[in-house]
Amino acid sequence: MNTPQPDSSLVTQLSEQALAYLHSAALRTAARTGVADHLTGGPRTPEQLAGPLGVSAPHLRRVLRLLATRGIFREDADGAFRLTPAAELLRSDAPSSMRQGVIMLTEEFFWTxxxxxxxxxxxxxxxxxxxxxxxYFDHLARTPDAAETFHTGMASVSEGDDAATCAAYDFPGTGTVVDVGGGRGGLLRRVLLGNPGLTGILYDRADVLRDHSLDIPELAGRWSTEPGDFFSSVPAGADIYLLKRILHDWTDAECLAILRGCRAAMKEGGTLLVVDTVVAPGNEPSYAKVLDLLMMASLNGRERGEEDFRKLFAEAGLELTGIRPTDSSLSVVVAAAV
Structure with a gap:
């Protein structure tokens, strides 16, 4: 009897998927060694890069060769590598550089x-x-090096997201915005810069607020920081409450505690903006579904779909009034008090 043979292309497909972690390892290696910074003047061979980077030229070639198959760097006919648009974002001095973001996302506290x-x-x-x-967050609080990697990396990841968020939502001309769990304040800074009539409060743990980015001349007198725990309370009486990349870190029960705290603090007519990925149905490739597994593996959190948000809001005394897609992977989920 002839035994049916598997489709060899499917065998290759599954094998490559099983080894996909090597793409992450190669990307981390390129980010950590700073390859992109040494290609700003034009293409260079691994032999030319090896000395300045302190690496083995043959080994570096193999790493860059793999990354080039994904559009990160490009190998020329003479064996030199050049920057691509994606590789440009690995430069440490690039606008919206993703170098620290890549390093953070490939750290062992996510990988393991x-x-x-x-x-x-x-x-x-x-x-x-x-x-x-x-x-997870208790580990960061007691491990300064890990915390620095996380907060620097998140600031890197958020740079482009913040611009997309502000472009997708029309903020009012006047009022107060509270950025709940706002980290170092990148989103609040951009909101205030783009809306001169607004004032803002950056609300997060005291150890995070120490390195905030709001103290610039253009925002003089329009911001304050307030330390606290968003599971206990948030600053009261503001017009808009921001929760960017917060709810996806937590279980539904924990999210309800955060949302109820925001609802209790909101003034009449106040608005809550949740900035997260929104999981869509279907089988298309989805960054939201990738991120969902990261949240599951490390934090007990999850990415949510429209109905998930609608249900959470209803239980917290809020109503979902709209979802504004952005040019990034995130959406602005808008809620009002009921």
Missing amino acids: PAGRLEDTVRAGRTTFEELYGAP
């Missing part, structure tokens, strides 16, 4: 829990605390 994804799926919870002795 992802390797335990099967355990997470079986147990229904992240293995992060088992691996590191504390939940």
Whole structure:
């Protein structure tokens, strides 16, 4: 009897998917070694790069050769590598540089829990605390190097997102905006710069606020920082509350605590803006679905679809009034008090 043979192309497809982590490893290597910074003057061979970078030329060639298959760098006929538009974002001095963002997203505090994804799926919870002795954000609070990597990386990732967010939503001419869990303040800074009639409050943990980015001449007198815990309360009486990349970190029960705190603080006619990915149905490739597994592996969080947001808002005394897609992977989910 002839045994049916598997389609060899499908075997290759599955094999390549199984080894996809090597693309992340190669990208991290390029970001960490600073290859892109050494190609700003034009193409260079791995032999020319090896000395300044302190690496092995043959090994570097193999890393860059793989990245070039994904449009990150391009190899010329003479064996030299040049920057592509994607590789330009790995330059440390590029506008909206993603170098620190790539380093953060490929750090072991994300990589290692992802390797335990099967355990997470079986147990229904992240293995992060088992691996590191504390939940994710508690680990950052007690590990300064990890915290610096995370906050610097998030600022890098957010640079382009912040511009897209502000372009997608028409902020009012006057009033107060509270950026809840706003990190170093990149989004609030951009909101205030683009809307001169607004004032803002950056609300986050005290250790995060120490390195905020609001103290610039253009914003003099229009901002303040307030330390606190958004599970307990948020500053009251503002016109707009921002939650960017916050709810996806937490379970539904934890999100309800945050949302109810915002609802209690909102003034009459206030607005809540949740800036997160919105998971769409269907089988198309989706960054939201990739990010969803990262949240599941490390944080017990999740990315949500429109109905998920609608249900959460209703339980918190809010009503979903619209979703504004942006030019980034994120959307602005708009809610009003009911």
